[in-house]
Each structure stands twice: as C-alpha cells, then as structure tokens.
Amino acid sequence: xxxxxxxxxxxxxxxxxxxxxxxxxxxxxxxxxxxxxxxxxxxxxxxxxxxxxxxxxxxxxxxxxxxxxxxxxxxxxxxxxxxxxxxxxxxxxxxxxxxxxxxxxxxxxxxxxxx
Amino acid sequence: xxxxxxxxxxxxxxxxxxxxxxxxxxxxxxxxxxxxxxxxxxxxxxxxxxxxxxxxxxxxxxxxxxxxxxxxxxxxxxxxxxxxxxxxxxxxxxxxxxxxxxxxxxxxxxxxxxx
Numbered sequence: 001x002x003x004x005x006x007x008x009x010x011x012x013x014x015x016x017x018x019x020x021x022x023x024x025x026x027x028x029x030x031x032x033x034x035x036x037x038x039x040x041x042x043x044x045x046x047x048x049x050x051x052x053x054x055x056x057x058x059x060x061x062x063x064x065x066x067x068x069x070x071x072x073x074x075x076x077x078x079x080x081x082x083x084x085x086x087x088x089x090x091x092x093x094x095x096x097x098x099x100x101x102x103x104x105x106x107x108x109x110x111x112x113x114x115x
Numbered sequence: 116x117x118x119x120x121x122x123x124x125x126x127x128x129x130x131x132x133x134x135x136x137x138x139x140x141x142x143x144x145x146x147x148x149x150x151x152x153x154x155x156x157x158x159x160x161x162x163x164x165x166x167x168x169x170x171x172x173x174x175x176x177x178x179x180x181x182x183x184x185x186x187x188x189x190x191x192x193x194x195x196x197x198x199x200x201x202x203x204x205x206x207x208x209x210x211x212x213x214x215x216x217x218x219x220x221x222x223x224x225x226x227x228x229x230x
Binding site for chain 2: 004031032034036042043044045046049051088090092102103105106107108
C-alpha cells in the first residue's frame, strides 16, 4: 500500500461543475495535509492546507479531512478551464525523529475542465 | 515577498559529467528542502536543512549526490557523476519553520536531462 494514494485520473469535468479530488493516506498519526496545484511544466503551488477534521473553505476551493477514515479531499466549485492542472495531495506524517516535518506526496490527479 | 529562486532552469549534460543546482529560499525561511520529481509522480524528498544543518538526508544517494547550505541561506545540490536515470526535475522548497504544520513553497525547479 502506498503511503499517499490519489484517485486515478485523468478527471474531466465541464466548466461550471464541481470537481472532486480524493486522497487517502496510510499513517494514522499524520498531522497535516496539503493540496498543491501543478500546471504542466511548472512547479507545485500550495493552494490549501488543513489540519483538523471537517471542512476548510477558501474561495472556490474546499478541503475536507476525515482522520478516522484517513481521507482528505479537495472540491473545486464552479470549475474553470484555468483549473486544468495536476493536483497533488501531500501529507505530513510526523513520524518523529528525522522525519519530523517531512511531506509525502501522492502521484497526483490530472484534472481537465472543458468549456 | 520574493519566492524561492533556483538556477539554472534547464540543464543538459552528458552522462558521467558533474552538475550543480543552486537555490535561494524565501527570506526568513529557515528550513530548506531539495526534492526530485519524475514525470507523472509527486515530488520525493532528497534532503532537508534546518538552517545550515542537514537534518534528514536519508533519501539522498550519497555515492553521487552531495548538498550544502553554507551560512544557512542559499544551498547547492551536486551530482557527480550524473547517470541517465538522474534525468528529472529538481525542486527546491522552503518553509518558515520545520514541523508538521509548516507550509512549504516551491521554486520553479531545474529540469535536468542526462544524455
């Protein structure tokens, strides 16, 4: 089992729809969770961070965390073609020692928003 | 606030040649990370510095890779000699502190091609 797994893509949604991106993680002791957006040929850009169970909203983005189910998701409302990118889920496992603060990334989900 | 700066942006070398990458973190960020990203994968941590100390280099292939962060600011990652399998994007990131709640910000990366 991979430490961080994202739903296989690519994911295609029409403009204006809600895009739902999912991520599961294996380490129950994980403390913090991040979503990065990566455009083709560019570096990852931090768009959301979430630390507590529940929802966190920022504009059109909502991150959802359920630590009991070891599940984190990202919802993008009113999807736009400019949202087309790879979305990376990252988990801080906080395994202690030298792994303190270490981020483990999923493989990413490619999202395409078509007009 | 200026972002993470990396150079060069692209590098093409012959196998067995040496190569070096440079990174300057966001001002005031004490923690610096070097990641490697292969096509279609999430970034993987190579080494993490807190100030000038390498606190996690467990994933750094020490037979050919080396890194330094003199004076706790900018950093250099070196490969000598390069192998074909080293072709990837090398990303530098920084965060204000270490720990599970730190937010990491990435530079533009260096795309390395080994021929």
